[in-house]
Each structure stands twice: as structure tokens, then as C-alpha cells.
Amino acid sequence: MMHNHSGVAKAGARPTGGALAMLFALVVLFAAALAPPASAVTKAEVDAKADTALADLFRSIPESKKIAEAAKGVLIFPEIYKAGLLVGGAVGSGVLRVDGKVDSYYTSVAASFGLQAGVARFGYILFLMDQDSVDYVKRTDGWELGVGPTLVAGDAAFAKKFTTTTLESGVVYFFVNEKGAFAGAGIEGTKITQGLTGD
Secondary structure (H helix, E strand, O other), X not given: OOOOOOOOEOOOOXXXXXHHXXXXXHHHHHXXXXXXXXXXXXXXXXXXXXXXXXXXXXXXXXXXXXXXXXXXXXXXXXXXXXXXXXEEEEEEEEEEEEOOEEEEEEEEEEEEEEEEEEEEEEEXXXXXXXXXXXXXXXXXOOEEXXXXXXXXXXXXXXXXXXXXXXXXXXXXXXXXXEEEOOOOOOOOOOEEEEOOOOO
């Protein structure tokens, strides 16, 4: 079950090569400027916000607890800040937990292109359903979502139908606390790197 939450109308040809790299860097800086200062993002704050994001998901979709219990690990990005004007960027910090304990910290970065304008804040949670997916995340610095483990969009309907045999591998993701012009934006193509911004 794949959802396309792009919410962005593309305009014109997508830039390539050096132009793409330059635009990516610019939009990341643009989005980062709207987020809290990197130096202010501590591991303790990421952990606390991750707890809140999980609680919010379980409250809004109680059946998602079944997925959490079946998962081998969970990667939580409680706050992603996104901004755009023709090109857009999104950035945020997250934590990987395995067996309920902190394993490592990560940064989520994305760029988008096309006709768009606005600012948004949202979070997303990745449930890693098998050990291979956990291992892939831990050994891949610069994981592009949609490449590697199968990426499946979760929602209330999916969670209600979920059983331990429904999905035994890959990654299930849920959005949390979506606010702003880009609510519902997709995560495919997002780059996840090890460490927090500013480390």
C-alpha cells in the first residue's frame, strides 16, 4: 500500500547535475534557517519529543501499537521543518530505538522542486519490521527513503488490518503532527544521515 502525499505540483524540467546539487544545498539552508538553531537541538530534546510523537500516534491511531510491538526497531523524527518557494527544503533530527532503547541519532534532509510556497512542521515515524531493515539503516549513511527496504505508508485503515503476517519485512511509516501548507507531503527521496545536525 503506497501513498503519494507529494502535495506539490511540479513545474518545468527538474534540474540535474551541478545545478541540482546547488539547489539542494540552498533549500536545505533555507529550511534550516526556519528550524531551531542546530546547537540548541540536544539528544535529550530529541528523545523527549520522540516520546511525545509516539504517544500522539498511539492516541490518534491506537492500532498502530500492534505495528510498534511487531517492529524490530523504530526511527522517530518528531519535528521536520519544511519551507519552499519554487524550490523547497525540509530538515529535522531523529532517534533510532531498538528493543526500546536508544541506538543512535539521525538527521532527515529533503529537497523538492516545482510550484510551491509555504512553511510547515510535521513529524514522521518509521517502523522497521525486520532485522535486515534495522541493519540497513545502521550501515547506510545517506539512506534515501524509497531505496533499499520497501517503504509502506501507514494510516488508520492499514493499522486496523495489520497482523504479524501482513507485513514481515520492510518499513511502515506514519506522519504525526502535520501542520502548515505542506501537510501531507511525501517522504520518498528524503536522505537520512547518521548523527545530529551540528554534531
